[in-house]
Amino acid sequence: MFLESNAFAKDVSERGFRAFLYLDGDEVTADVRSDHRVMSEVVGFYDAMDRSGPWEPVPILVTMSGGGKVEHSFFEETMAKAKQGLADAGPLDAVYISNHGAMVTTEEEDGDGVFFEAMRKAVGPDVPIATTLDPHGNVSARMVDSVDVFVAYRTDPHIDQYERGVEAADLLNEVLDGAQLHKVFVRLPIVPPNVSLFTDTGPFAEMVALGEQRVAEDTSDEIANVSILGGFAFSDTSKNGLAIIVSGRDADSSAAHELARELADVGWANRERFICDPTSMDEAIDRAIAAGKDQSLPPMVFSDLGDNCGAGGPVNTIWMLEALHDAGAQGVLIVNFRDRRLVEAAQVAGVGSTMTAHFSGDEWGRDDGARFSADAKVSALHDGHLVGRRGIVAGKSLFAGPMALLDLGGVRVVVTSRAAVGNDPIYSEALGVDLATVRTIVVKVRSSFPPAYDEFVDHENMLFVDTPGRTSPMLHRMPFENLPRPVYPLDEGFDWVNPLSQA
Numbered sequence: 001m002f003l004e005s006n007a008f009a010k011d012v013s014e015r016g017f018r019a020f021l022y023l024d025g026d027e028v029t030a031d032v033r034s035d036h037r038v039m040s041e042v043v044g045f046y047d048a049m050d051r052s053g054p055w056e057p058v059p060i061l062v063t064m065s066g067g068g069k070v071e072h073s074f075f076e077e078t079m080a081k082a083k084q085g086l087a088d089a090g091p092l093d094a095v096y097i098s099n100h101g102a103m104v105t106t107e108e109e110d111g112d113g114v115f116f117e118a119m120r121k122a123v124g125p126d127v128p129i130a131t132t133l134d135p136h137g138n139v140s141a142r143m144v145d146s147v148d149v150f151v152a153y154r155t156d157p158h159i160d161q162y163e164r165g166v167e168a169a170d171l172l173n174e175v176l177d178g179a180q181l182h183k184v185f186v187r188l189p190i191v192p193p194n195v196s197l198f199t200d201t202g203p204f205a206e207m208v209a210l211g212e213q214r215v216a217e218d219t220s221d222e223i224a225n226v227s228i229l230g231g232f233a234f235s236d237t238s239k240n241g242l243a244i245i246v247s248g249r250d251a252d253s254s255a256a257h258e259l260a261r262e263l264a265d266v267g268w269a270n271r272e273r274f275i276c277d278p279t280s281m282d283e284a285i286d287r288a289i290a291a292g293k294d295q296s297l298p299p300m301v302f303s304d305l306g307d308n309c310g311a312g313g314p315v316n317t318i319w320m321l322e323a324l325h326d327a328g329a330q331g332v333l334i335v336n337f338r339d340r341r342l343v344e345a346a347q348v349a350g351v352g353s354t355m356t357a358h359f360s361g362d363e364w365g366r367d368d369g370a371r372f373s374a375d376a377k378v379s380a381l382h383d384g385h386l387v388g389r390r391g392i393v394a395g396k397s398l399f400a401g402p403m404a405l406l407d408l409g410g411v412r413v414v415v416t417s418r419a420a421v422g423n424d425p426i427y428s429e430a431l432g433v434d435l436a437t438v439r440t441i442v443v444k445v446r447s448s449f450p451p452a453y454d455e456f457v458d459h460e461n462m463l464f465v466d467t468p469g470r471t472s473p474m475l476h477r478m479p480f481e482n483l484p485r486p487v488y489p490l491d492e493g494f495d496w497v498n499p500l501s502q503a
């Protein structure tokens, strides 16, 4: 049950999950063997189990959504369904849970912990449980204690999901063969904004690399896994904080303890590097205007940080649209903007016609109803059934709902009926856009867009823009209520003693 809950986004109902991904029972295996709509770690897990010898998968459910807190009644129904599935399966050798790790319900902040614990109670203490998690998960001791195998992705953008599914299956097989994995868990009072959690460069990347280096140096194979989770600040829970979980094979877990201690010390020493310094709106608009006028300037991608689809952004804030249009910027493409009614209006108008396009967006931080209107030409329409071409969703079937390309003059907008992450060129190309001619691409996603657009735009011209919204990484602006305090970067100048340093 895969959800990254943004406490500032709208609650998610059963309908939200069913609309996004809901694979019941044998549909999971069928999907793994054909469509691959499930997260890649599930595919990796199946593949590794296939390779390890005969096994019988008894899939119960894979469901997923984006957004806010899940309605507690649906959470409980899903948990009951999972427990019933475990009971119906009869004697089991092992259980695999593929969750995100930042699920909050409308009544429970530790959604994943409650879920994991319920699965543990259902199968008893002797059936090993493995889980894979997203490094934006917020870890509780209940989560760690309820499972035997704990594996988080080690990349952001998340491109190692498949490998982590393989790793979880391999470690699970070790446990089935009698190995015991001891987990050492420590959480730091650092709530990093998600823009500081990339794994190519920066403080989080260095922590992950150090963990991998120590594993490579560990000739006696005492360390089974190092999982470092930066967490998801916007979940706004008391269990938020940069988390380190080291799993050791050594009987006294001293090697795991020592490595977790070292990583925690490094994380704390680097705390000031986990702050965010994005490009201001004003500077971004100026650069877009310049790029539109001067073809010798490089093309750019702007990441609209306040409306990050992957973090619960509604994919329809109008700040960038309004500012770029009002400034007369040329050669701009916004991809995607969610507005089902506007797509319907474009369908009624028809391709080639002009209309007054009424964009209605997210009201967070606005007192004007967040409406924006402009004359627009309907350049193209599409049914929204797509297959990813490049980047992390390459080869995956995507559904944006019916789509329209609206041309407002200097600014063109890919309008979708569903919340669709603009992290693949196909959303634009399906509507006839030649991305090589676009001067400024605006995406409403933070993490996964660079591999989608780097054939058109150099990485140094991909800018993170400080826009208002429910996913702003300027954490001091957000109305947090439940974070543990003191916590960096909201509080500064406080001391922290690494609990693993104490005898």
Ligand SMILES: [Zn+2]
Residues within 6 Å of the ligand: 134, 135, 136, 158
């Ligand atoms: Zn993530």
